[in-house]
Amino acid sequence: MLTLHTIAELRAELGQARRAGRRIGLVPTMGALHAGHRSLIRAARGQCEVVVVSIFVNPTQFGPAEDFERYPRPLEKDLDACRAEGVDVAFCPSVEEVYPAGEVTRVTVSRLTEVLCGPCRPGHFEGVTTVVAKLINMVQPDVMYLGQKDAQQAVVLGRMVRDLRLPVDVVVCPTVREPDGLALSSRNAYLDAAQRRQATSLYAALTAARERIERGERDSAVLVEGMRRRIEGAGPCVIEYISIVDAEDLSARSRLSGRCLMALAVRIGATRLIDNVVLDVPECAR
C-alpha cells in the first residue's frame, strides 16, 4: 500500500491506472476507521481495481464549538486497517494541500442542507460538499463509496455529484451496527459505559417505529412522538430532531408513503449521535 500526501504524488500514481482503464474507487474518510468504514472499503475492493482511501479530518465541516480538535486521529492504526483491507493508496493530505493559501471557493447545496442536521450544524454541509468535491477532483475516481449512517450527507453528496456533473458514480453502503444495534461511529468512543448503554435507545426507537409502520401506522407525528418517548425514557439527553422525510428530496412527510427516511440526532452528554432507517412504505394501509 502506498501512503501519499500530495496531489502531485496522487496524480502521478493514479494517472497510469486511469489511462490503463482501471476502475478507481474512493472511500473518503476522516480516519478513526471502524467496521463501517471497512465495509465501504470492502465494497470498493469488490468492485474496483484500484482502491483509494482518503484520511482527512476536514476543518471546514466542524463548527467553532464542535470537536475538530479532539476528533480522534489514530493514523497508524488507520493505515494498518487500510493495509489489512487491501487498500492500494491511503491519501493523507495536509490541510494546506486541500485548502491552499488564499483559497476562497466553496461548493454549496441548498434546500437539502436546510433540514435535519442542517439547522443544528451551520456550515457543516458546505464544509462536506466543498471537501468532497476537492477529493473527487484530486482522486478522479470512477466510484465513490459513502455510508448510509450519514443519510443526509449521502443525499446531499449524491445531489452535488449529479448537479455538478461530476464523472463519478456514488454507491451508498448499509449502516454497520454493534450487536446491540448502535450504529458504528467514530464518536461512539466519546461515550462512557452508561451513555453507551443509553445510546442503544436510538436504534431501538427507529426499529419500534418501523414495526409500527409495518403494522399500518402512517401518521408521522404519531411515530415521531413514539420515538421521542422511547429515547427520552432511556436517560438524560437532548433530542435535536426526529424527522420522517422523503428519502430523496428530504421534504417533510406528514403521512408516510413511498421511500421514507426516518432520521434523528440526539446528544447524550457532550456526544452528538445520529442514526436513521430508510424504508419503502406501501401506499395503501389501514
Added chain:
Amino acid sequence: MLTLHTIAELRAELGQARRAGRRIGLVPTMGALHAGHRSLIRAARGQCEVVVVSIFVNPTQFGPAEDFERYPRPLEKDLDACRAEGVDVAFCPSVEEVYPAGEVTRVTVSRLTEVLCGPCRPGHFEGVTTVVAKLINMVQPDVMYLGQKDAQQAVVLGRMVRDLRLPVDVVVCPTVREPDGLALSSRNAYLDAAQRRQATSLYAALTAARERIERGERDSAVLVEGMRRRIEGAGPCVIEYISIVDAEDLSARSRLSGRCLMALAVRIGATRLIDNVVLDVPECAR
C-alpha cells in the same frame, strides 16, 4: 466536426480520446463567436489534439434585469465558425442538461468576486463559476482557454480551478481588438454607429493611462481620474467603475507596483462594456 447536445454523447466521444492520452482543450463560450473566441480556439488547436467548444448561454450568470433573453444566439453561424477553425466537437447542451431538474448546487468564489464587476452584477460570478465547474466536469479537458478581455472572470475561474483542485490547466489569451482598439465583445452588436464611435474611449483611456505610468505616474487616483475624464468627455455614459488593482488577488492599489490590472466597466446607452489592461509596473519611479 461533431455537434453534441448531451453529456452521455460527449463522454462516449471523448472517453476514447482520453484513454488514448490525447490532450483535450476546452473553449467555453456563450456563442455569438467573434475573432476573440476564434483566437482562443486557435490557441487550443495549436496545443491540443482534441478541441471542444461549448456553446451555452448560461441563464444563471445573467441578472433579472440583464440581457439573457436578447443575448445573440446565431447558432448556425457559430457552428460554421467552429468548423472553419478545425474544432472537433461543438458541445451545445440544453439548459436542462446543464441544470437538471431539482438542482440546488452552486460553486461560489468569495472576495475576488466582491470587487470590480461583482457589486454591479450580483450573482453573476456565482453563475459563471457554477457553469464552468459543470462544463469542466462534463468535458474533463486537460486545458481550458479563457480570454483576458474578461479579466476578473479569468482570475476568479483560475482561483476556482486551483481551490477545487480541478485537474485542468487554465490558459488566458490576449484580448482581441478592432483596428480602432475596441475590445471584441458579443455585446458590441448592440451599439449604434455613434455609440460604436464613442466606445473607443474605453481603450483610449486605458492606453493613455498606461503611457502615463510608463512616464512615471504611480498614483492610482490620478490615473483613474484621467481615465474618467477621457471617457466622460467622449459622450453620455455611466461609468460603473474604473479601478486599478493587484492583477492576482484583485486587492485595491493606491500606489502602483508589481503586476497591476486597470479595469473598467462603462454603460453606453443600454450596453455594458468592459475592458482592461494588465501591466508590470517597476517598483522604482519618479
